[in-house]
Amino acid sequence: xxxxxxxxxxxxxxxxxxxxxxxxxxxxDKVGGIPTGGLVWASVLAYNLTRPLVYSRKEIKHHGREKxxxxxxxxxxxxxxxxxxxxxxxxxxxxxESLRAEGGVVENVLVLLDREEGGEERLRKQGLxxxxxxxxxxxxxxxxxxxxxxxSQYDNIVESTKRPSKSEKTAE
Amino acid sequence: xxxxxxxxxxxxxxxxxxxxxxxxxxxxDKVGGIPTGGLVWASVLAYNLTRPLVYSRKEIKHHGREKxxxxxxxxxxxxxxxxxxxxxxxxxxxxxESLRAEGGVVENVLVLLDREEGGEERLRKQGLxxxxxxxxxxxxxxxxxxxxxxxSQYDNIVESTKRPSKSEKTAE
Numbered sequence: 001x002x003x004x005x006x007x008x009x010x011x012x013x014x015x016x017x018x019x020x021x022x023x024x025x026x027x028x029d030k031v032g033g034i035p036t037g038g039l040v041w042a043s044v045l046a047y048n049l050t051r052p053l054v055y056s057r058k059e060i061k062h063h064g065r066e067k068x069x070x071x072x073x074x075x076x077x078x079x080x081x082x083x084x085x086x087x088x089x090x091x092x093x094x095x096x097e098s099l100r101a102e103g104g105v106v107e108n109v110l111v112l113l114d115r116e117e118g119g120e121e122r123l124r125k126q127g128l129x130x131x132x133x134x135x136x137x138x139x140x141x142x143x144x145x146x147x148x149x150x151x152s153q154y155d156n157i158v159e160s161t162k163r164p165s166k167s168e169k170t171a172e
Numbered sequence: 173x174x175x176x177x178x179x180x181x182x183x184x185x186x187x188x189x190x191x192x193x194x195x196x197x198x199x200x201d202k203v204g205g206i207p208t209g210g211l212v213w214a215s216v217l218a219y220n221l222t223r224p225l226v227y228s229r230k231e232i233k234h235h236g237r238e239k240x241x242x243x244x245x246x247x248x249x250x251x252x253x254x255x256x257x258x259x260x261x262x263x264x265x266x267x268x269e270s271l272r273a274e275g276g277v278v279e280n281v282l283v284l285l286d287r288e289e290g291g292e293e294r295l296r297k298q299g300l301x302x303x304x305x306x307x308x309x310x311x312x313x314x315x316x317x318x319x320x321x322x323x324s325q326y327d328n329i330v331e332s333t334k335r336p337s338k339s340e341k342t343a344e
Binding site for chain 1: 174175177178179180183184187202205207208209211212213215216218219222223224225226227229230242243244245
């Protein structure tokens with residue numbers, strides 16, 4: 001997913017799908033980004049939707065004002081959290097925690113790709129509804145149908161969706 | 173500068189100025205972003221110009237592939253580095269170093285605001301030409317002319333441009 005913005009055609013197409021999905025979600029005061037990779041998508045989405053952008057900080061600064069969120073966020077505002085991929089959901093939960101700590105109301109998360117490794121369930125437990133442009137199992141099925149991947153590759157992908165991941169490192 | 177993306181009208185206006193400035197710079201194969209704040213601007217600029225985006229990593233990961241640049245960069249490609257603000261130029265020089273280490277050719281840097289604290293000179297020594305949408309002294313002059321700031325505030329700003337900053341922390 002991290003290389004898509006290096007291909008303008010693919011970036012434009014994927015952004016269109018993301019924008020279409022975002023428009024279907026009601027009650028979005030602000031778009032919430034997650035550094036680093038997810039911020040690329042959140043930035044362009046906020047720009048395209050003409051909605052304000054806020055983003056969580058990856059690390060807390062240790063000099064002066066310890067802001068966990070960059071940008072202007074007023075308590076009670078509804079933030080739609082955006083990321084490119086959800087695997088375990090860990091980085092999305094961290095960002096949600098930061099946004100909620102600053103008074104943001106976070107109920108919806110939109111990602112381009114759901115790897116189906118337990119993220120949806122983990123997010124639901126924290127009161128978050130996961131929306132995705134695509135699910136890895138559907139992509140694998142399609143690639144197998146058009147013979148772009150073989151049965152063993154297909155089985156590997158399907159197998160990975162049954163194994164909740166412990167970390168999201170590979171997606172960072 | 174970090175709050176501009178939280179105001180859609182200002183964000184759109186500033187992006188238009190940035191895009192106009194970027195179009196005047198010749199030989200741009202890729203747009204180079206600098207996390208975290210600068211990446212917001214680089215992402216939308218790359219999208220608007222339909223140019224590929226690459227970005228330097230803020231910290232090097234210590235598991236597996238130690239990539240300093242995210243995205244696809246082929247040696248010899250010319251990268252236009254984007255940031256919101258230049259103060260000392262330190263973070264821009266770090267990003268340039270990462271991009272050059274991966275074979276990128278970096279000759280031009282475009283920022284929204286030049287704080288005029290020695291960044292331009294420091295970048296020039298490393299073979300970088302600094303382009304800016306606005307310079308802090310011109311903004312201060314304009315604000316003073318329309319009486320938005322008083323003489324003492326104006327003098328403070330002008331004074332700051334004569335004092336090369338040692339760090340860029342406040343702009344990070």
